[in-house]
Amino acid sequence: MTMKFQDPDQDIAVKALQWQVLSLPVGLKAAILKGPADRMELTLPNFREEGTTISFINYKGDVRIGTGHRPGDKEQPASPGLGLMTVAGRPMSFRTGAAVPFAALVLFIPRAWAQLFMGANTPFRKIEQQLEEETNIITCRLGRRQLSLLSATLGVTGEPALSLLSLQNNALALLEYFLCNRHRSLLGVNPIADIENEDDLSLIREVESYISEFYCSDTFTVDSILKKTYTSYHRLNFLFKSIHGMTISEYIRNKRIEKSKEMIADNVKSISQIAYEIGYSSISNYILAFKKVYQITPGKYKKQIDSLA
Amino acid sequence: MSYVSLENSEGFLKCFEVIAEDKSCIVSDSVLYFSGKTGKGFITVAGIHTGIEVLAVNLSQLTDDLTIRFQPSSDAASYILHFDEIEVPNKGDNDVPVNTVGTPAEKGHSVVSIADAARGKTIVYPRERMIRSLVVRVRKASLDHLIKDFDAGTIGAILDSPDSPASLTWPITFKYRLLLNDFMAEIVQHPFRELFTIRNVSMLMEYLLQQLFVMQKLSDDGNSLSTQDTRSLSRVEQHLCLHYKTEFPGIEKLSRISAMSPTSLKTKFKRYYGETLFGYYQKNKLEHARKLLDNKVPVKVVATEIGYSNPSHFTLAFKKEYGFSPWHYLNPH
Numbered sequence: 001m002t003m004k005f006q007d008p009d010q011d012i013a014v015k016a017l018q019w020q021v022l023s024l025p026v027g028l029k030a031a032i033l034k035g036p037a038d039r040m041e042l043t044l045p046n047f048r049e050e051g052t053t054i055s056f057i058n059y060k061g062d063v064r065i066g067t068g069h070r071p072g073d074k075e076q077p078a079s080p081g082l083g084l085m086t087v088a089g090r091p092m093s094f095r096t097g098a099a100v101p102f103a104a105l106v107l108f109i110p111r112a113w114a115q116l117f118m119g120a121n122t123p124f125r126k127i128e129q130q131l132e133e134e135t136n137i138i139t140c141r142l143g144r145r146q147l148s149l150l151s152a153t154l155g156v157t158g159e160p161a162l163s164l165l166s167l168q169n170n171a172l173a174l175l176e177y178f179l180c181n182r183h184r185s186l187l188g189v190n191p192i193a194d195i196e197n198e199d200d201l202s203l204i205r206e207v208e209s210y211i212s213e214f215y216c217s218d219t220f221t222v223d224s225i226l227k228k229t230y231t232s233y234h235r236l237n238f239l240f241k242s243i244h245g246m247t248i249s250e251y252i253r254n255k256r257i258e259k260s261k262e263m264i265a266d267n268v269k270s271i272s273q274i275a276y277e278i279g280y281s282s283i284s285n286y287i288l289a290f291k292k293v294y295q296i297t298p299g300k301y302k303k304q305i306d307s308l309a
Numbered sequence: 310m311s312y313v314s315l316e317n318s319e320g321f322l323k324c325f326e327v328i329a330e331d332k333s334c335i336v337s338d339s340v341l342y343f344s345g346k347t348g349k350g351f352i353t354v355a356g357i358h359t360g361i362e363v364l365a366v367n368l369s370q371l372t373d374d375l376t377i378r379f380q381p382s383s384d385a386a387s388y389i390l391h392f393d394e395i396e397v398p399n400k401g402d403n404d405v406p407v408n409t410v411g412t413p414a415e416k417g418h419s420v421v422s423i424a425d426a427a428r429g430k431t432i433v434y435p436r437e438r439m440i441r442s443l444v445v446r447v448r449k450a451s452l453d454h455l456i457k458d459f460d461a462g463t464i465g466a467i468l469d470s471p472d473s474p475a476s477l478t479w480p481i482t483f484k485y486r487l488l489l490n491d492f493m494a495e496i497v498q499h500p501f502r503e504l505f506t507i508r509n510v511s512m513l514m515e516y517l518l519q520q521l522f523v524m525q526k527l528s529d530d531g532n533s534l535s536t537q538d539t540r541s542l543s544r545v546e547q548h549l550c551l552h553y554k555t556e557f558p559g560i561e562k563l564s565r566i567s568a569m570s571p572t573s574l575k576t577k578f579k580r581y582y583g584e585t586l587f588g589y590y591q592k593n594k595l596e597h598a599r600k601l602l603d604n605k606v607p608v609k610v611v612a613t614e615i616g617y618s619n620p621s622h623f624t625l626a627f628k629k630e631y632g633f634s635p636w637h638y639l640n641p642h
Contacts, residue, residue, distance in 0.1 A: 026511060117501075117503040117504050118501055118503065120502075120503065121500060121501050123500045123501065143603075144637070144639065144640075145599075145603060148631075165515040165518065166515055168511055169508065169515055172504070172508035172511055173508060175504065176504055176505060176508055179500075180500060180501065183500045183501075199605065203605075230605060230606060230610065
């Protein structure tokens with residue numbers, strides 16, 4: 001497929017409600033809207049084609065997203081700086097009770113385009129599946145970079161050819177961010193956690209993998225994690241607690257003790273050997289830790305296992 | 310010396326086999342890895358199915374020059390855009406300007422160029438350099454519209470006229486450098502490769518058109534630069550870009566590098582790059598800082614990393630450039 005270009009006169013053609021619809025050179029369509037709105041009831045523009053839409057919105061105040069046909073149907077509160085992905089044609093509207101400054105960019109991706117540019121990527125197929133089966137809206141919070149891209153997109157002026165291109169670039173960057181963000185959160189699946197921020201989740205994944213790699217080393221400390229990930233102890237602990245329900249040191253201890261339990265069951269090494277091998281510098285510390293986790297000393301545990309065998 | 314000819318889309322992939330055999334490389338999933346014997350790095354292609362073909366070259370320590378030749382093809386109505394950055398490794402703070410190797414064929418120069426595919430193109434990647442290069446082939450129909458809006462077809466006319474140089478070239482700017490850096494860092498791993506490619510190509514187009522626009526304006530005003538001046542300015546530009554971590558070098562040093570008088574350097578630089586010398590240096594520096602912040606590096610570390618001794622100075626400079634402080638950048642909600 002080649003880049004499609006329309007006659008420049010046709011670029012700013014369709015005006016659905018207050019949406020300004022533009023055709024981008026790569027073959028996407030964008031609808032932009034900006035300005036204060038009082039008591040609005042805004043539906044997405046109709047692109048009359050099969051595909052998906054991603055809406056990026058930003059506002060100050062109180063906005064609700066409706067996913068039903070009638071007002072009042074299935075409403076959920078929105079939050080400023082949000083990306084929403086849905087199948088084109090599904091009902092979605094933004095409602096406000098009072099006057100708020102509101103800005104939105106809706107990106108329409110024709111099905112053929114999506115197939116061409118993203119169809120070969122497994123992550124996209126997963127996202128597509130999710131879109132069709134589980135939920136009908138996928139959301140993602142925008143970072144500062146994306147917010148500034150969004151406001152730049154809505155405020156472009158200047159050379160007609162250049163502004164269209166820069167609008168396209170911003171839109172593509174937003175699209176890429178959205179998909180990558182989704183992809184990352186799909187990799188680290190944790191539905192229980194009520195941590196919204198995808199970056200936090202990926203941080204935790206990183207720490208977890210770091211821990212599982214080094215927890216047996218006797219030079220391993222929580223400090224070394226902090227240094228590696230550039231986070232503060234309190235922040236990391238907070239995140240860990242909200243995901244695993246325990247502090248980071250408890251998490252490491254449990255991991256070590258679990259490992260030692262397996263080693264005891266293997267019945268190859270003595271308990272003191274095991275203690276040193278999993279990174280404890282004194283045996284009494286190890287025995288205390290073991291007792292805390294399993295309410296039994298490692299020696300007794302070993303005897304239990306032996307008697308069973 | 311090795312030649313590879315790329316005539317059409319299939320050629321992009323076929324050329325891999327040729328290079329792989331010649332340079333003893335490993336090919337996996339359309340990425341060609343150099344094993345270290347003949348060079349380090351990779352070459353990859355993207356966007357084959359989407360009609361905008363990209364050949365990305367990220368190599369260093371080549372033991373021999375690598376030549377890639379695009380055969381002239383009459384039926385392919387497309388342009389070849391070519392963006393590359395070539396550095397001499399381990400130059401450090403050396404005063405010697407980096408690209409003195411600019412012998413014929415612009416060997417060793419960091420350039421942006423646009424050429425008509427019908428005339429063919431030969432690109433030589435010199436040995437023992439750090440090379441980051443993107444070759445993009447795009448259909449004329451896609452680009453013409455944008456170019457024509459712009460300068461009423463002058464560029465097209467220059468490229469089409471029989472006695473013109475085979476391609477138009479300019480020195481690159483820091484935007485290209487940053488983009489090339491990002492592109493090379495992510496292309497192999499990126500989960501959405503085609504999308505990533507098209508976004509970057511689209512951005513390159515924007516930069517290119519901006520540059521065309523500036524050039525057009527300069528020549529309209531009768532201020533177009535001589536080749537000599539362009540080279541000198543690009544040396545200064547390169548120096549500013551590479552040394553963003555250290556202090557601003559000062560006008561005297563820069564004028565020595567460019568072999569121009571301080572006044573004429575200042576005026577010409579501003580005219581060509583649209584920024585003052587310090588402004589350009591600062592923009593590049595802060596753009597690096599922003600990239601680091603995107604990667605969740607704390608503000609304090611970023612400040613030291615880009616050469617500020619005091620984080621508050623960094624915060625001030627950042628705020629002046631972008632309108633919000635680094636902290637607000639990290640915590641937008």
